[in-house]
Amino acid sequence: MSSRLAEAGQYATLTAALAGLQFAWAVETGFGSPYLLSLGLRKSLVSLVWLAGPLSGLITQPLVGALSDRCASRFGRRRPYIVGSTVCTIACLAVIGWTREIAGGRESLTQWLAIAAFYLLDFAINALQGSLRALIVDALPAARQTAGTAWASRMLGIGSVCGYLMGFLDLGRLLPFLGSTQMQVLTTVASAMLGATVAVTCWFTAETPLARSSAGTGGHLQVFSSPLSLLHSLPRVIKGIFRVQLLAWMGWFPFLFYSTTYVANLFAASRSDGGSSGGSGVMEEGARVGSLAMFVHAVVSLVSSLALPAITYSAAAGRPQLRMRSAVDGSSVYSALRRMLHNILARASVSLQTMWAISLALFSVAMLLTTVVSTVDGASALLAACGVSWAVAVWIPFSMLGEAIRGAGAMRTQQQQQQRQQQHLHGIGDDAEYSRVPTDEIPLGTMGDGYAHGPEHDPHARDGHGELSAGTILGVHNVFCVIPQFFMAVVSSLVFASFEHAQDASAGGAAGHQAQQIALVMALGGLSSAAGAYFAWQL
Incomplete structure (x- = not known):
């Protein structure tokens, strides 16, 4: 305990x-x-x-x-x-x-x-x-x-x-x-x-501070100078994560920026009974209703972040066993209940990739349903459901990236140790080995875990001296989350502009028209998220 x-x-x-x-x-x-x-x-x-x-x-x-x-x-x-x-x-x-x-x-x-x-x-x-x-x-x-x-x-x-x-x-x-x-x-x-x-x-x-001799003197801007070569050399699983994020964030951008306005316009339209938008007072009240919907979304996201890890396993940690030894050894009612709960969770558990795909599919369905939902309660329920998907969006992609980065470092360290052992067996002396791998480039431990990064021996993205660079890779990952935002900003502008004349022709239902336009943009993002769900499943 x-x-x-x-x-x-x-x-x-x-x-x-x-x-x-x-x-x-x-x-x-x-x-x-x-x-x-x-x-x-x-x-x-x-x-x-x-x-x-x-x-x-x-x-x-x-x-x-x-x-x-x-x-x-x-x-x-x-x-x-x-x-x-x-x-x-x-x-x-x-x-x-x-x-x-x-x-x-x-x-x-x-x-x-x-x-x-x-x-x-x-x-x-x-x-x-x-x-x-x-x-x-x-x-x-x-x-x-x-x-x-x-x-x-x-x-x-x-x-x-x-x-x-x-x-x-x-x-x-x-x-x-x-x-x-x-x-x-x-x-x-x-x-x-x-x-x-x-x-x-x-x-x-x-x-653990990085040795100054390992810090390198160049290549600080490698992610800008040669992004294509960097992406080409990354492990396949990391490139797969980037592809899913590129598609998923085409859906998340309109959700994050327009959800409150979507609910506010539905509220204003319901108050106007097909007339005008109801004035600034109604829109201000609608904004508070939209904020309340997002508050519920945040609560659902928090609860999901507490519950979902219990039924999700990673490749590095392995699938949970159906029986927990500490629970089996006990004969009390508490031990029996604990064993039963663990077995249920173990049977229901899914991999990180599967959970990510399910969450994107749920998000996609919710975004597509915005085109048919016309009430504030219905829209608020859709936003709340998306809290589950958001909890996964800020968890699983980073977990999979972290596993890929640290797992590659551990594998590389193990390979280097095996190479050194083989070289010793073939009569290669310590001096020759260490002349090739300087002592200041020997893997550095982190927080006493015994986990380390090794020197440059393969083509993956690394810092100046061989580390699979967490900061650089996470920075490139963020680029794949940002590019869809620019794209969807342009798409949103085009959709809104195409409806401007129709809105002018029926000015009395301005709030309802705006809600429909936002719903259309969200639905387009939902289609992209559906494609992201497919590729997440393939991971």
Whole structure:
């Protein structure tokens, strides 16, 4: 029992920073648009501000991943980037909360300062996310990647629930000492939560510093200079994960950006009885209804992240056995119930790939059903169901990547040891062997697991001296999640533009027309997700 508690404590402290990160991201995405509009920005400018997300994901994570892979700081490879991006995130949140005060009330300066702060915030959040994800891969062996990323999914769920819940409260009245406006209190609480959780992760998670001679002097931008050659040399399973993500995120983009608006428009249409959209008051009430639907979605996602790992197994950990020895040895009622529960879960368990495929299929069906659902309750139920798929989306792809990265490193280390043994058997002396593999390139252990990375002996993507680079590969993975966002942004614009004339011809049902348009975009994403489900099944 004590060992299980210790292991749970390691997972919790390793992933705690993701809860603070998700809270800050929820504040930005959930309350950023109303805040920017309150500063006097036009809707067209606000939409340009949100391009910062995919742009930062396209640039920041690959760059930070490649650089951190080669960081030779005595504090570790990831920790300097984690701390630096956290400081930048907190600074941006402070500027966003007190933009008017900093600008001295000048409207134009206030607007541009807010835009700059949101752009920098997106870049800082992406840098922090990439570093934290790479830290999980570094810290855990392949057999524990699934459990570690499952804990990461739970922390993300906690951050989302807390973020949406805080948005419902009248924080200016409850916490007046933290700010005079809702946004000021939100950014202050987000900064405090992010700082505290990052401190926990950095304090309790050990990193083995990379030897300076192993850090390399070139190749920091290899992911940009030769992306095609990098992708070609990656293991087949990693390329398969990238392909699934490319298809899946064509569905996730419209869901994340338009779900609240979809519910709000259905609410406005139901209140207008086929007349006008009901005015700004009805739309504001609809926005709160949409936020409530997303809160339920976040709760379902959190519950799913707690439940699904119990019926899912990974290739590295192996399929769970039908009988648990510790339970078999006991004769009490508790032992019998424990044995029965374990057997049920073992029989019902599925692989990571199967669970991913099922979740994408569920998400695809939900997105296609948006075209036939016309009530707020029905739409809210669809969004809630997607919470299951979202819990899997932030868990299984990272788990499979972590297993592939760490598993390849372990296999390579084992092969090198076998080669050394064979060379010794054939009379090759120690001096000759170590002259070929310098001592500063001998695999480095991570957190005492005995798990290591070896020197360059095969063509897979590595840092300067042979490591299968977690930061670089996770950065490239993020590119495959970002590219669909640009594509779907263009598709969404074309769909909305094609319906503009029809909407003008029937201005009285504007809210209903907008809900239909969003549903069509979501359905297109659902078709892409269905293809992703097929390829996930093939993995």
